[in-house]
Amino acid sequence: QIQRKALFGAVFCLCGVSIIHLLLFSLLDPPQQTTEYELTESKNTDGETIVLTSTYCQSDSSLWRVAAVCYHTILLFIASIQAFQTRKVGQDFNETPLLVILIYSHFIFLALRMLTFFLEGRLPY
Numbered sequence: 001q002i003q004r005k006a007l008f009g010a011v012f013c014l015c016g017v018s019i020i021h022l023l024l025f026s027l028l029d030p031p032q033q034t035t036e037y038e039l040t041e042s043k044n045t046d047g048e049t050i051v052l053t054s055t056y057c058q059s060d061s062s063l064w065r066v067a068a069v070c071y072h073t074i075l076l077f078i079a080s081i082q083a084f085q086t087r088k089v090g091q092d093f094n095e096t097p098l099l100v101i102l103i104y105s106h107f108i109f110l111a112l113r114m115l116t117f118f119l120e121g122r123l124p125y
Contacts, residue, residue, distance in 0.1 A: 018071070025059070037052070037053055062117075079102070079106075086099075
């Protein structure tokens with residue numbers, strides 16, 4: 001049997017970790033505007049080459065993104081344990097099938113997120 005105080009304590013602890021991560025990220029390594037230029041083969045009516053400009057935010061270190069992925073992994077692991085522990089609960093209170101679908105979908109999101117690290121080639125070595 002789970003005590004209400006322990007349940008709220010776990011939720012506030014997880015929210016606190018997220019808030020601390022975001023505060024540290026914002027204060028220690030704030031994202032800065034980065035511009036990327038791409039030279040195209042197209043020309044305008046005056047015969048000048050068209051240059052595409054992309055502007056986005058980027059921080060100096062990708063460790064913050066890796067920390068977010070690690071935290072996401074820990075949360076998925078905790079949710080998996082919870083789904084396993086509640087698999088035999090009565091049908092009126094059983095939320096396991098919904099929880100499992102959410103875990104699988106978030107695992108796919110996590111895998112795609114990690115794939116972007118490899119495709120970008122910006123892993124912290």
